[in-house]
Amino acid sequence: MATMKDISKKANVSIATVSAVVNQSAFVSPELTDRVNKAIEELNYRPNAIARSLKKKSTNTVGVILSDILNPYYPAIVKGMDDVAINNNFSVILCNTSNDKSRFLSYLDVMEEKRVDGLILANISTQEDLLELEKRRLNFVLVNRRPPGYNTSYVGVNNELAIEIAVDHFSSLGYKRIAFIGGNSEISTSKERLNGFVKGMKKNGLQISNSLIFQGEYTQDSGYASVIKMLKEVQVLPEAICASSDLIAFGVIKALREQGIQVPEDIAVMGNDNNHFSGEFLVPLSTINHPTYEMGKLGMEMLLQGISEGANHYPKQIILTPSLVVRESCNFAHREKVITK
Amino acid sequence: MATMKDISKKANVSIATVSAVVNQSAFVSPELTDRVNKAIEELNYRPNAIARSLKKKSTNTVGVILSDILNPYYPAIVKGMDDVAINNNFSVILCNTSNDKSRFLSYLDVMEEKRVDGLILANISTQEDLLELEKRRLNFVLVNRRPPGYNTSYVGVNNELAIEIAVDHFSSLGYKRIAFIGGNSEISTSKERLNGFVKGMKKNGLQISNSLIFQGEYTQDSGYASVIKMLKEVQVLPEAICASSDLIAFGVIKALREQGIQVPEDIAVMGNDNNHFSGEFLVPLSTINHPTYEMGKLGMEMLLQGISEGANHYPKQIILTPSLVVRESCNFAHREKVITK
């Protein structure tokens, strides 16, 4: 493959001149520019970004690490990131850890060796992982999840508020006995959502029953399992269920229906995050919308800004505001009946 | 950041020796190995993959180009690719064209400049795009879509068979008047699926009515719009609708329901591709399963094999077989009634 040297020979100019026209980094007389461009054309020359990176000590590529691309929460985030990356001439290396810690660590190694200019991570919930990350000399911003107390570059949504809104909605509809079915308690978003539940219940003067709080995973199966568990353990069923994610809500509703419990007639259900398919679920899901595309977009913008500003960068956090989406899973006029087993 | 030179000084060995122990590319006495490793530890050294790439003329990274990460068909494909990439010490640069041709071209440029070792493309349907691709000196394999007549490295699913299976299923249930609602007719999978429809209808001795064949996009909105169009244009409604993708089927069912037409009681609907949420759609969708994860996995395996084998590589095509998934959207005992407007 042709190199600048080949071009310089062919065009009878110095290699520096070639570089200057390729990068438009200095004025070159129209005549020479022409000769160079012609040679480039003829030899089908492409600058070698690897060589340039070695010299410039920057790669114009960033890594994106997330835990599970199959979770429908992420594709929009990734799209947001990719859109701004390409607009700024950056490439993104995608790393899908599949929730595997050792895989996460090996991605970190690779990213460091490949000298990415920065990293966006959507999978950091613990101090431990953060420490691991900070060991590397990498620019980074966290997205969606964050360890407790973390207060530098981050963009996420107000998870606490999300569930508060959900509880408010339930309360305004007259529901009082409300269950919460959450995700993995290690994950920051999951904690924040549970906090939001507690806060919302208190705010509305509603009583919290510990027997109606469940934690599991951010999956449909987990939501399903939690309901089965609840049905077994609890004497008086809740009037409404607040799920920590739409995927969980899907599982919840599935389990309920299989047990002959109608949604929303018997029990109301709210989701959270506004999955692409929530509107067309077995029963159209009322939920809380999360601006995921924005999150990815802003995350990447923040990272690139950090990269270009270097030490002058002033770190910040952006917290996006979620909003209520009313559909059919909890619109039923509330009755006073209490369901017992 | 420490370099091999730093290590070599600190450990009092030559730079070549450092390289040898880092890469285990030659025997080094245990003593020197120790000294080197100690120095590496102390200086927190990380090999510079950029420099290595420049020298070795290979980057251990591949590009993946696809048209729309938001389409639920792709995440599993990407996961399959990423899984095998990491296992082989490769990174993947994700490129999401958003169906934008100029963006596709600029991705190609970038991939060439960044000297990726290969490319997987899931968005190539036309001769034109293929030509554009072949201009670059890049190893590549096509996945999912392919231009007519293309017969080198490819992995996809038997789209024709998929729809044939769907038609067979309808036929076995007694449905005769069947509509087909397809995607963009430019896209290879879309054509193949339409062919499968025609083939299946003929095979089952069923009459094809051109007024019952629609093309649009692989989206819910498009499926919705096609049904509205059909309802307006057609005198005698079909008994069953064969959708080219689940997303389309979602739109179809939504439109039908809004018009007061029950699925499957009034009209049966089959999807295609087995979207993650098809089982929990408003009406659980009977569909055809596509092994998407496998497709990504095999595609990446094929590419990496091609890369390592170089000119000795013997190109091939892998066609995965889809399978019927029966749920509720076309199980209704068929009645002889004909619906007219």
Next chain:
DNA sequence: GTGAAAGCGCTAACAG
């Protein structure tokens, strides 16, 4: 077994 040295393709002083 280990070290010296050339060179991958490019950028950026620095001279002229």
Next chain:
DNA sequence: CTGTTAGCGCTTTCAC
């Protein structure tokens, strides 16, 4: 304005 040159950090002969 244009050319010369010294590296960027690493791999890889080729001597010793």
